[in-house]
Amino acid sequence: MGKLLLAPMEGLVDDVLRDVLTRMAAYDLAVSEFIRVSGSLLPIRAFRRICPELAHASRTRAGTPVAVQLLGSDPACLAENAAQLVELSPAGIDLNFGCPAPTVNRHGGGASLLADPERLFRIATAVRRVIPPAIPFSAKMRLGIRDTARTLDCARALAAGGIVSLVVHARTKAEAYRPPAHWEWVARISEVVQQPVIANGEVWTTDDHCRCCKVSASQDVMIGRGAVADPFLAQRIRALAAGEVIASDRSRDWQRLLPMLASYWQQVCAKVSARQAPGRLKLWLRALRRNFVEAEALFIAVRSLRDVAEVTRELLRHGVPVLPPVV
Incomplete structure (x- = not known):
């Protein structure tokens, strides 16, 4: 089967819940809550506060690698902070272009940047320059702000900027977390970029996971709220892929x-x-x-x-x- 990733969830999936969830089910990667970068070089302690796993080879107690997510809008400042983060040897560095929160978007961060593919390219390019090839460099995006007019352009911009994988939360900012997730857009994005594209959104059950993989044409899936609501979901997905039958109890x-x-x-x-x-x-x-x-x-x-x-x-x-x- 493909990879299972544990999604970042601001204010909920911190290092404590990552520890518990990754001990209950196996994930190939977890991503930290975002670290906000806004105009200054953050001290080392700021990265370790959000991702204490950095002190343990960037892994949870169960051994799950944890990538660190950065959120910001200034290419030079994000690059400067990414270079600082590199010194801590994270399991990966991820850029947030998906957060729909009004407080984040008002300050030009998260999903609000999807209005400007050129800026996405400048950010990704600047950050790519300071990250050595040994550290995976990824991004997470939504389909757009209110519509999908720029979806493919945004994906192309990030791919051209040097990311090695892209998570797509298959909804717009305006749709927030309302169902459905438009998994078919993951497949469309995969057609225009060479990098692996990972599906995210509305996976609550093993049936959802199967349908998501089929519709998105991606075997790699990131799970967020579904994993928090059912800590054994990833375990059941893996069992089903292995041909095992686990009765729901x-x-x-x-x-x-x-x-x-x-x-x-x-x-x-x-x-x-x-x-x-x-x-x-x-x-x-x-x-x-x-x-x-x-x-x-x-x-x-x-x-x-x-x-x-x-x-x-x-x-x-x-x-x-x-x-x-x-x-």
Whole structure:
């Protein structure tokens, strides 16, 4: 089968959730949350804060390589920061042309740059010059801002600028995360660039993955929200590709998930303030509700709680084997 990549998700898939998800299922690559580059050379600690895996050969505990994603609009500044990042030997450097967030787009970053293929080319070219061939250089884009008029031009510009692979989130900025994803555009892009094109968007199940590969003509798929909502999805996709039959048993999967929930909670408590920790747990539980009735019950139980000790008690009451003390 092709490659499975774990998508970057700002504010959700940080190093802690990457650690947990890559221990639960095998991914060929993960991509960090974006590091915003806006007019200055960032200190080394800024890269390590977003991607602590850089201190461990740019890999998660399970051994999954982690590429570092940069977001910005100034070619020279992005190149300067990419050169700084190169010193940390990342598993890859990725450029973000897909974020639809208004706060990002108002400042000329993310998907807003898809209006200007020439600028995409200048950015990619400038960054390519400072990245040695041994470090993979990739980009992620959407289909456009409001329409697909410049989609192929944007892909051509990035390819000409020197990227070695391209992830395509098959929706426009205006479509945000609303279904469907237009996987057929991945196939169209593949026809005009020589680099591998990876499909992304609306893969929630093994059936979705099969249809995505067929429609996009790509065997390589990046999974985001689907992986967060079903941490075993990548495992089932690989099993299906290997000809194995795995019966769906959500109750059993929930029991397998409980120790990872405990690990996630304890790592979150060690990483962020006691005020922030409950909110981070609720974000993941909110996603898990799509597949697990037990997650719905747990989310309801902790939804109004803000105290770490109270949340811990509820986790224990619902069978999550949190080991005291929680920091």
